[in-house]
Amino acid sequence: MTECEIRPTSEQIREAREQIRKGLKTASGRLSKSEELNVDICWTSDDFVKEKMGGASGMCYSANRIEVKFNSSVGGWKENLIGTAIHEYTHSWFYEQIGGTTDAEWRYILDEALTQNMTEMLFPEADEPWRTEHSIDTLAKYWPQIKEEELDGDDNEWPDPLFISQGEDGYPNWLGYSLAYRIGKKLLETNKPEDFPGLTKEDVVQAGDELFGEDR
Incomplete structure (x- = not known):
């Protein structure tokens, strides 16, 4: 052998x-x-x-x-x-x-917003490069499309194309992770981690508009 x-x-x-x-x-x-x-x-x-x-x-x-x-x-x-x-x-x-698991993209963004920020808060020694892979400017470029086309979509596809790119077309790889991380940090200014499961699509949109909108 x-x-x-x-x-x-x-x-x-x-x-x-x-x-x-x-x-x-x-x-x-x-x-x-x-x-x-x-x-x-x-x-x-x-x-x-x-x-x-x-x-x-x-x-x-x-x-x-x-x-x-x-x-x-x-x-x-x-x-x-x-x-x-x-x-x-x-x-x-x-x-x-x-x-249960997340049923819509906006809720999965909330989910990832919490997980990434909790990891950073509880154990900053861990390396999660996807959090900051994409700049505010890059996220702002895609935010109107994400807000219009993605937030109400079913969270059933894996890999999720907003988060993990499978080729040249579509969103940049890890875009959704960077987006969720920034939104989570914004939401934590006025919410506790325990509040995240009860937050809404409107909370995600408001945080995203403040971070990535034209008036940011």
Whole structure:
């Protein structure tokens, strides 16, 4: 049999579990959940995760399940895994509050607005470059189109083209993340994190107009 390396090793899993627990404990200390949360964990060799996401990525499927991937060969992976755990936990908290996953794009923007800002507040050591990938000027360029065409759309497509670009056409990659991060920071000027599940499309539009509108 040809020699092969099977990853992750038991030690790599142990280290990853430790970081994930730290993130979940930090997040739950700020936003508590009543429902059980299951965490799936696995290794990834994906170049994009290694080169652009600091060796950690995640996905929240429901209020009860998140998935976390990691690669411990990447510098800063432990900090980024803690941040990923906080980010995905906050998604699960948001879904628990609204009784399911997001059903419209404006609500997913609220969801991402909260998760990114909570990660920054609770664990600033984590690197989330998508928050500030795009400038205010770039976001302002696309805001009229987003407001007119995207906010009422169903949040059923994955990957969401507002957030993750799949080619030359469409929005720039990570645009939605930068947009949501800025909107979240604006909303936090007058709201607490616990308020976000109850905010409305009008709140998103008002924050967006103040940040990206012609009179900004």
